[in-house]
Amino acid sequence: MRHVLVVKPCCLGDALMATPVLRALRTTYPDMTIDIAVTAWAAPAFDGHPAVRRLVPYPERPTLPRFFRLAQRLRAERYDAALGLDRSPWVGLLLWASGIPVRAGLAAGWRGLLYTHRVPPRPGRHESEQYLAVAARLGAVPRGLEPEFIVPEPIARAIRERVRHFRRPLIVIHPGGAINPGSRLLAKRWPPERFALVADRLTQVWGSTIILVGVATDRDATASVLAHARTPLIDWTDQLSWSELAALLAEADLFIGNDTGAGHLAAAVGTPTVSIFGPTSPLLYRPLGPKSVVIAPPASWELREPRDLRRLSTIADRLDISQVHVDQVVEAASRLLQGEQGTA
Incomplete structure (x- = not known):
């Protein structure tokens, strides 16, 4: 698995809580390239992160036409795997429509059917731990729960x-x-x-x-x-x-x-x-x-x-x-x- 997409739309605090996943992926798979689909509002949370190759614009207001246009773009990237770090059904739908073969996501019930590997949210577990449980489906080994941000x-x-x-x-x-x-x-x-x-x-x-x-x-x-x-x-x-x-x-x-x-x-x-x-x-x-x-x-x-x-x-x-x-x-x-x- 060399080319992975992480989807974390919003918001700034939630995006920072996802950075332990990036650290886990980077240390487990040093040669992996990681793109992140994120809204413009939350994108600054990932600025300058050493694990991130590119930020992919995610729609601020979800609509089916916008999502299927984005899905077409993602399909052309030929990602090996994707992580859906959000409970929104829009995230699962986007990854399913993108044709990414391995899709791990935070989802339960019918939403879990959109993923090849689903992780039902566990009550009382911190969001960073929830996200790391999703990343573990790709074999990523956690390297701490603290968020990270690199100041230029x-x-x-x-x-x-x-x-x-x-x-x-x-x-x-x-x-x-x-x-x-x-x-x-x-x-x-x-x-x-x-x-x-x-x-x-x-x-x-x-x-x-x-x-x-x-x-x-x-x-x-x-x-x-x-x-x-x-x-x-x-x-x-x-x-x-x-x-x-x-x-x-x-x-x-x-x-x-x-x-x-x-x-x-x-x-x-x-x-x-x-x-x-x-x-x-x-x-x-x-x-x-x-x-x-x-x-x-x-x-x-x-x-x-x-x-x-x-x-x-x-x-x-x-x-x-x-x-x-x-x-x-x-x-x-x-x-x-x-x-x-x-x-x-």
């Missing part, structure tokens, strides 16, 4: 210079997220005034520099944090590319944010990370890394199956992200900073 050296150098004179510890806070193409799930956002309180308390104790980050759709969240904070914060909202954000996170002493792709990116570059969850499952989606901590309501840890929040009109009180208190986040952040910097 020129970008790393530029960010290092930009933060060189900032007071340490350097803390990056991402108070937004949860807005992707076709979805707006603001129940995943912790209240911005609480991020402001966390920033104030950490600055008071540690004398830290705190940078707020996010994309254009996060401006309301970062603006609210700035309005509520009593200490000066640096606002880099919508100023960084994905690779520049990765470089900043690699320089930071700590990252704090919601259940978003930025938390997985922080884990991928080895940054101590505090992630705040509520209506989504930390068991399935938490950033994986030796310095990654999740704060969530106890009930969130009981969620063992994916949930489509777009289909929920209300979030149960026991899963409300506001159940997470400022003290919990400050204590977790302080423990990580003590491990990095010594006792305050």
Whole structure:
């Protein structure tokens, strides 16, 4: 098997959770060429990855004509095998229509009929482990669960210079997220005034520099944090590319944010990370890394199956992200900073 397609359409955090599969394939089969079918939104997660030969554009909005045009293109590539790392039936249909002879996918029931090797999702198993179970059908041997992202050296150098004179510890806070193409799930956002309180308390104790980050759709969240904070914060909202954000996170002493792709990116570059969850499952989606901590309501840890929040009109009180208190986040952040910097 020398020519393999991996399909992971969306989103940034999910794409990063698939990078352990790339590491497993690369180390098990050093001569294998790997293409990834991914949407433009999630494509930055794979930028510069040493295992990836090429990114294949995947439709942002699935329609049968778009999928069959893509299937024709994939058929011409004559892939030896494919991995479908998504539960969507569109992925299985695409690979079936592409005529790829060996198709391993994350699917159960009738969707599994579209694959030659199907792996039913296991309740309570982290997504990265689910994906690696699919890759194992091609004989790939896991090499850890942590995500990975390679920061281009020129970008790393530029960010290092930009933060060189900032007071340490350097803390990056991402108070937004949860807005992707076709979805707006603001129940995943912790209240911005609480991020402001966390920033104030950490600055008071540690004398830290705190940078707020996010994309254009996060401006309301970062603006609210700035309005509520009593200490000066640096606002880099919508100023960084994905690779520049990765470089900043690699320089930071700590990252704090919601259940978003930025938390997985922080884990991928080895940054101590505090992630705040509520209506989504930390068991399935938490950033994986030796310095990654999740704060969530106890009930969130009981969620063992994916949930489509777009289909929920209300979030149960026991899963409300506001159940997470400022003290919990400050204590977790302080423990990580003590491990990095010594006792305050």
